Amino acid sequence: MASRIPSLDTEVIVTGVSPSRRRRQLRKTTESYSFLAPTLALLLVLMIVPIVMVVGYSFQDNVILGKSGEFVGIANYVAILTDAGFWRATSNTVIFTVTSVAAHLVLGLGFAMMLNSKLIGAFPRAIFRGLYVLPWLFTVAVIAVLWRMLLAPNGVINFLLNSDIEWLASPQLALGTVTFINIWAGYPFFMVSLLAGLQGIPGDLYEAATVDGASPTQRFWNVTIPQLRPIIVSLLLLDMIWTSQQFALIWMTTGGGPIDVTEVLSTFTYKLAFAKYDFSSAATSAVLVLLMSMVLAIFYVRHQKARD
Amino acid sequence: MTSTGQGHSKALKMVGAATAVVSLLTATGCSAGGASGTDADGDVTIEFAQWWEPELPDGEFRALIDQFEEENPGIKVDLVSGPYASTKEQLFAGAASGTMPDVVGLDGAWVNDFAAQGVIANLTELMTDSGYDESELASQIQVDGATYMIPVVNFVYPMFTNDALLAEAGVMSPPSTRTEFADAASKITALDNGASGWVLPLSLESPNGVQNDVMSWVWASGGSMLDAGQPDLTNAEVTSAVDYISELWDAGVIAPGSFTMKEQDKVEEFTNGRVGMMIDSLAHINLIRETNPDLEFSISAIPAEDGYDGERGIPYASWGIGVAENSEHKDAAFKLVSYLMSEDVNSDLSTMANAFPGNTESVPAFVTDDELFAKAFEIYQAGYPANEFTGLPVAEELMRLLGEQLQSELDGQQSVDEALKNAQTAWKSEF
Numbered sequence: 001m002a003s004r005i006p007s008l009d010t011e012v013i014v015t016g017v018s019p020s021r022r023r024r025q026l027r028k029t030t031e032s033y034s035f036l037a038p039t040l041a042l043l044l045v046l047m048i049v050p051i052v053m054v055v056g057y058s059f060q061d062n063v064i065l066g067k068s069g070e071f072v073g074i075a076n077y078v079a080i081l082t083d084a085g086f087w088r089a090t091s092n093t094v095i096f097t098v099t100s101v102a103a104h105l106v107l108g109l110g111f112a113m114m115l116n117s118k119l120i121g122a123f124p125r126a127i128f129r130g131l132y133v134l135p136w137l138f139t140v141a142v143i144a145v146l147w148r149m150l151l152a153p154n155g156v157i158n159f160l161l162n163s164d165i166e167w168l169a170s171p172q173l174a175l176g177t178v179t180f181i182n183i184w185a186g187y188p189f190f191m192v193s194l195l196a197g198l199q200g201i202p203g204d205l206y207e208a209a210t211v212d213g214a215s216p217t218q219r220f221w222n223v224t225i226p227q228l229r230p231i232i233v234s235l236l237l238l239d240m241i242w243t244s245q246q247f248a249l250i251w252m253t254t255g256g257g258p259i260d261v262t263e264v265l266s267t268f269t270y271k272l273a274f275a276k277y278d279f280s281s282a283a284t285s286a287v288l289v290l291l292m293s294m295v296l297a298i299f300y301v302r303h304q305k306a307r308d
Numbered sequence: 309m310t311s312t313g314q315g316h317s318k319a320l321k322m323v324g325a326a327t328a329v330v331s332l333l334t335a336t337g338c339s340a341g342g343a344s345g346t347d348a349d350g351d352v353t354i355e356f357a358q359w360w361e362p363e364l365p366d367g368e369f370r371a372l373i374d375q376f377e378e379e380n381p382g383i384k385v386d387l388v389s390g391p392y393a394s395t396k397e398q399l400f401a402g403a404a405s406g407t408m409p410d411v412v413g414l415d416g417a418w419v420n421d422f423a424a425q426g427v428i429a430n431l432t433e434l435m436t437d438s439g440y441d442e443s444e445l446a447s448q449i450q451v452d453g454a455t456y457m458i459p460v461v462n463f464v465y466p467m468f469t470n471d472a473l474l475a476e477a478g479v480m481s482p483p484s485t486r487t488e489f490a491d492a493a494s495k496i497t498a499l500d501n502g503a504s505g506w507v508l509p510l511s512l513e514s515p516n517g518v519q520n521d522v523m524s525w526v527w528a529s530g531g532s533m534l535d536a537g538q539p540d541l542t543n544a545e546v547t548s549a550v551d552y553i554s555e556l557w558d559a560g561v562i563a564p565g566s567f568t569m570k571e572q573d574k575v576e577e578f579t580n581g582r583v584g585m586m587i588d589s590l591a592h593i594n595l596i597r598e599t600n601p602d603l604e605f606s607i608s609a610i611p612a613e614d615g616y617d618g619e620r621g622i623p624y625a626s627w628g629i630g631v632a633e634n635s636e637h638k639d640a641a642f643k644l645v646s647y648l649m650s651e652d653v654n655s656d657l658s659t660m661a662n663a664f665p666g667n668t669e670s671v672p673a674f675v676t677d678d679e680l681f682a683k684a685f686e687i688y689q690a691g692y693p694a695n696e697f698t699g700l701p702v703a704e705e706l707m708r709l710l711g712e713q714l715q716s717e718l719d720g721q722q723s724v725d726e727a728l729k730n731a732q733t734a735w736k737s738e739f
Binding site: 064148152153154164166168169170171174251252253254255256257258259260271274275276277 | 397400404421502510511512513514563564565566567568569573582702704705708711712715716719721738
């Protein structure tokens with residue numbers, strides 16, 4: 001059995017006197033926290049303070065613009081939760097998010113499997129990979145301007161379809177149209193991540209399944225999907241969080257209109273803050289959005305922990 | 309000390325120093341105020357935040373300010389320039405944190421909110437204190453009887469007509485009444501060459517179409533959307549104008565895509581010859597000419613109700629100016645305001661901006677140089693500048709609230725009366 005070699009402390013070497021255990025512990029703790037201090041200071045100033053301030057505002061009236069806010073308890077929460085506009089925005093957010101995330105998964109997985117297929121040669125595969133990943137390279141502002149022009153009543157899409165459909169300006173079509181644009185903009189993230197996952201699946205599993213007589217569909221459901229499951233769950237949760245907070249795309253294409261058909265929680269909150277200058281209500285709405293996002297975030301963290 | 313000990317100590321010191329720098333940076337970041345102040349020579353530096361400089365030809369606005377600095381030794385002006393939207397956000401953030409620049413470019417739509425917060429100075433007091441003669445000012449924006457904003461230059465919104473389209477449709481002169489306008493719009497649409505009679509931007513992202521393209525019809529016939537400063541959207545004049553717009557909509561003479569169309573889309577449609585008529589700012593004349601030099605267009609007063617022969621209100625937007633309440637150099641700030649409002653400087657600024665002066669004595673050079681502007685000046689002088697949104701609380705939100713109701717009405721979900729009644733209720737809760 002190897003004997004345990006005691007670690008030599010700097011102070012012991014210099015002074016020859018061993019410091020007390022408590023002092024050693026204290027110094028170690030101080031040292032550790034000193035290394036963490038810059039990160040902790042940034043986290044405090046950039047995350048904790050703003051969040052606490054916003055939560056504080058949500059319990060006050062007349063904040064930011066007034067000289068001093070008054071504590072009003074949960075009055076702001078009652079006002080927001082009884083506002084039909086908030087529920088309309090919530091319902092639109094759910095439709096927009098669930099449809100987008102589901103389509104991202106289906107398209108992302110489909111394209112990833114296609115790019116992973118041995119049926120396509122290396123050169124066409126490189127071309128398709130470049131093409132499919134393109135939407136991800138554009139910033140939201142470019143995507144919004146691009147699609148506004150393409151979908152304009154006298155734009156390219158209507159020219160090709162020989163129609164005069166008001167894709168973004170029609171109350172019946174607008175939510176579907178912005179969801180489509182968001183799907184187009186977001187699927188490459190799924191595609192790239194799932195492609196990496198597919199490339200990591202050992203070929204033996206497919207060979208074994210083939211030997212056992214599994215059809216391609218059975219191989220997909222019993223080999224591919226179980227192997228990709230951890231990645232898929234992570235992607236779904238992350239995309240749910242990101243999509244439910246989508247603001248720029250909707251603001252720049254429809255501004256939440258026509259009427260209120262594309263109003264989502266982010267545009268609803270923005271309008272409260274910067275159109276009505278009602279920062280108390282905006283803070284309340286933001287806190288409610290934070291709570292909803294936290295539910296998703298908790299699922300994500302639990303999933304990550306379970307994986308570890 | 310051993311090298312290990314020194315290493316530890318150095319590492320700790322570096323971490324400590326890094327933490328101190330981060331804390332200092334974040335702390336200064338939180339409290340960064342304006343750059344205004346007094347330097348060692350006793351010179352005063354004032355900040356002037358506006359969105360005008362980027363909209364004017366390169367260097368011209370700075371040259372005007374340099375001239376001010378020459379005439380007022382001891383005062384330096386630090387121009388804080390950005391696009392309109394950024395300036396707005398910066399001012400609202402500055403208002404909240406008490407760090408507004410000394411002199412601020414203002415839109416009439418913000419004045420009520422800033423005055424209510426007490427973040428912009430009472431200019432009536434500053435004018436009295438400095439013995440300023442206000443008789444030359446074309447207008448002043450007041451809240452509760454005190455001036456908070458002075459319009460430096462005004463951009464009016466007349467009707468633009470595409471001469472070629474009108475002629476092709478057999479309309480020989482720009483329409484002057486609502487009936488003539490509806491007739492011209494339907495004739496242009498009937499040409500069946502893809503062009504529409506009129507264009508109506510109703511985007512909720514930037515809802516100023518409600519002001520410029522909807523309410524302008526009310527003001528052009530001498531109507532009003534207010535009664536003693538309170539909302540009065542259900543009156544006969546507003547109802548008649550919205551009814552009229554609704555009829556144009558049903559007749560299919562309005563360009564498609566209204567509900568998400570913004571001002572720049574409107575100008576683009578007109579410039580490309582896809583609409584025959586629009587109501588727009590004179591500020592866009594140069595843009596239209598540069599983009600489509602072949603387009604022949606005219607400017608006329610906005611059509612009024614048939615039989616109306618009173619003065620026509622013409623919508624306008626202003627580059628307004630105000631002084632921050634937290635400014636430590638209000639005297640210097642007001643000197644800059646009075647300089648920009650002086651006859652010659654105001655003439656120069658109007659000329660640069662293709663706008664009408666805020667000083668009644670100033671005459672911009674383009675009035676004599678350019679036929680279209682001369683015509684516009686004629687219309688401006690024959691009517692009166694009308695913009696009832698200026699000075700109202702949350703003016704942009706009021707436009708958006710009415711815009712939502714109008715969209716709902718045009719989409720057939722409610723009647724004109726219901727739309728106006730709902731908008732009236734929504735407006736009342738904001739006043």
